[in-house]
Amino acid sequence: MSVNKKLVVVSILLICGALSGLAWRYFKSVKIESKQLVFDFSFESLKEKPNIVPLLVLGSGPASLAAALYGSRTNIRTVVIKGNQPGGQLTGTSYIENWPGVRKIRGTEIIKDCEEQAARFGAIMVSDSVQSVDFTQWPYKVITEEGKELHALSLFIGTGATPRKLGIPGEWKYFGKGVTTCAICDAPFHKGDEVVVIGGGDSAVEEAIELSSYARQIRMLVRGDVMRASPTMIDRLADCSNVKIVYNTTITEIYGVDDHVKGIQVINTKTNEKEEWKDVKGVFLAIGHIPNTQIFNGQLETTKEGYLKMLGRSHHTSQKGVFAAGDVSDPRYKQAGVAAGDGIKGGLDAVWWLSESGFSDSLQKDLEPFFFDPRLDNKIDMQRINNIAELDELIAHNLDKIIIVDFYTKFCPSCIHMMPVLEWAGTKLKDKVICVKVDGIASLDLTSHFEAPGVPYFVVLKKGKQVGATQDMMNREEMYNFIKKHL
């Protein structure tokens, strides 16, 4: 056969290979139309989207980590964006005595255990937080503070709640300089000081107890004439002789000097009588929380207090495929155990919704190369080789490494699918392997030299000699093992 004839045959084979890849993918399609959105769970519709996440979990408190556990344990690729306060409010509390099955444990330990448990089943933890979400398109677009654009097939929201502030003069000016919402963090800085705790709920009692080992005098300001805290918690105050409860009193101003709190003004809520307490050096706020739902404003239904609304007894929000649990949607219980239990329900709701909508193991396998994977942030850059001379030069400079040549054509779906698979495996083995790509049609001399039977086609070169080749469609692990066996 003449060289020209050989090139024509190779070109036809390449085009046939590309078309068969297209046909192979085309028939896997499940399309669901909702009010405004089309949920098209097919490889064809999703493969163009970079950074796909089947289940994206926002937040890393007990609700989020429980949802992530159920997502990942069902083998659904689950990514957790940990948020600005990783672990949520539990990491700011001291010991927890009502986590079922454990007599006494630190909040931070609960979070560590939950995170490790979810990660063990494959959940990927990302230290970043969400800046915006767009629920007008599906897959849902999520932008992170580090600038990543993710495309979530389903979402679980466990963004929790933020401690409420008073809005009085001096509060912001001296925040972090004597004014705080976290006794466990700041109590040790108040050895021998006079401090106040604002609020009469369980959190306020906890703050006072924590402070009692450090501060000289702690006055709890309760604005009404009853405390909201549970009787068991109030009983505990009996052991703290330096804690005094002051009823019908609230704070109106915080003063400072040299960047530190030095006194406060209080008011009697019954008589309106004002008083100055000049020696107060610490103000601990424990007046409840505001749900962290601001980034969902206008996109998800909330209660008038801002909590996410759930559909019936489920953990489905007002948007299809978007679920929530924990303090972001629970104005009543606000317990770590409840959040974890509800997180399980939300995680299961997400898993069931994905499956009912057409998400399957085989689709997940096909989509794997397009998944967001922060572990690949330092991904190799696959150089393009255009002719035999360039390849020879590369070989001459890398005799200690294996070279994988990936033959592709621009419009071949299987090639688009396999290139990130090779990049992934190549990144994992980057000390021993170099991966390059060859456009099978633009570089026919290379295609002909290696007698590529179609695309994608992978050739393995060791010290310039071909030691392996394959046309197989592989997932990441299979590609990794294929390369490894030639090392």
Ligand code: NDP
């Ligand atoms: P709560 O809403 O229960 O209590 C808030 C307290 O702050 C109330 O005393 C409230 O007064 C007071 N308050 C609110 N706004 C102001 C204001 N502007 N000025 C002065 N006082 C104000 O919040 P918590 O954070 O204490 O508790 C939330 C939930 O978490 C509860 O369900 C609680 O049981 C639970 N929790 C449980 C713990 C445990 O079991 N270990 C520990 C901590 C919390 P008023 O009563 O007048 O409204």
